[in-house]
């Protein structure tokens with residue numbers, strides 16, 4: 001029994017390490033662990049079960065992410081994982097790790113403001129330019145090149161930039 | 168050669184999920200028709216993004232309808248293999264895109280309702296519907312804000328944009344009553360706490376509409392005669408044309424995949 005429990009724990013850890021390295025195909029600097037899309041990994045009867053959650057209902061990256069997880073696990077010798085998508089609790093940008101926020105900013109995308117949600121959505125927004133740090137910025141469009149981003153412009157350095165919007 | 172339509176056993180819960188799924192799919196499809204045609208690039212992306220959200224919501228609802236029905240119908244079969252008379256969406260969402268003002272007014276009238284609706288549905292006693300509601304309400308909040316801003320911009324813009332926005336409001340107003348319509352099937356779910364009574368939302372919806380329409384220097388139509396029929400499958404001719412395009416591939420090549 002103890003040995004079986006140890007094996008499960010090791011398998012779970014190996015599966016997590018592999019799956020956590022899968023990146024978002026639309027923002028390849030972020031892993032699904034950074035994003036909070038990877039929710040849980042369990043081992044049930046020796047089989048790995050991975051739980052993921054979509055950022056947006058229509059996120060076209062989810063199928064791709066599930067496929068990438070399967071490939072990442074297969075490279076570690078873990079065959080036929082069960083990959084389940086859950087909607088609840090609903091994904092929020094608050095789940096993005098600090099590491100994820102830093103990577104986004106370095107990539108040129110303004111990270112979502114923590115503790116956002118509806119307040120940030122309908123209140124005053126102050127988004128700092130990821131290039132020069134100025135907060136003298138304006139929104140160009142609520143909807144950007146992917147579901148999770150809005151298009152902004154910095155009035156100080158004149159650069160347009162993506163903002164990972166609060167959700 | 169074309170595949171025959173499926174039959175669906177519409178228990179109250181299956182029917183409910185199909186109705187909401189059809190609303191989202193048909194409106195999402197309408198918005199997707201703008202892709203590559205919107206008045207500016209940013210708006211092209213915005214409309215496509217909203218379409219994606221709505222189609223995503225419809226997929227969850229269809230999957231749930233199929234699971235509850237438990238007769239082997241999945242999201243694809245429910246979307247692609249039901250005939251126009253089997254579609255249960257409100258008439259509002261199938262109305263043609265018209266000019267940009269019509270598309271925006273249609274979106275605004277729907278989103279002002281859906282935003283309230285999904286937020287309240289988060290307290291559904293049905294865990295799947297509550298989870299779908301929690302995702303949908305976040306997305307819908309953006310749709311409402313975006314369409315409201317456009318209503319104000321069009322109404323309070325030039326004489327022509329004001330006239331077109333007012334015309335759209337007059338044309339579409341009669342379809343808003345159906346958003347609040349419930350029948351016996353839905354009433355049974357309301358009684359069980361599975362779904363909310365949309366009537367509860369009417370005063371908040373009216374307040375949102377009045378607020379935005381007045382800010383836009385437009386006028387809320389005075390008429391209160393309302394058109395309905397979509398929920399029971401009586402559609403305008405527009406839906407048949409939409410479905411013939413949406414379903415053509417699966418009807419001609421059953422089970423085709425990418």
Ligand SMILES: [Zn+2]
Nearest residue numbers: 129132154157
């Ligand atoms: Zn800047």
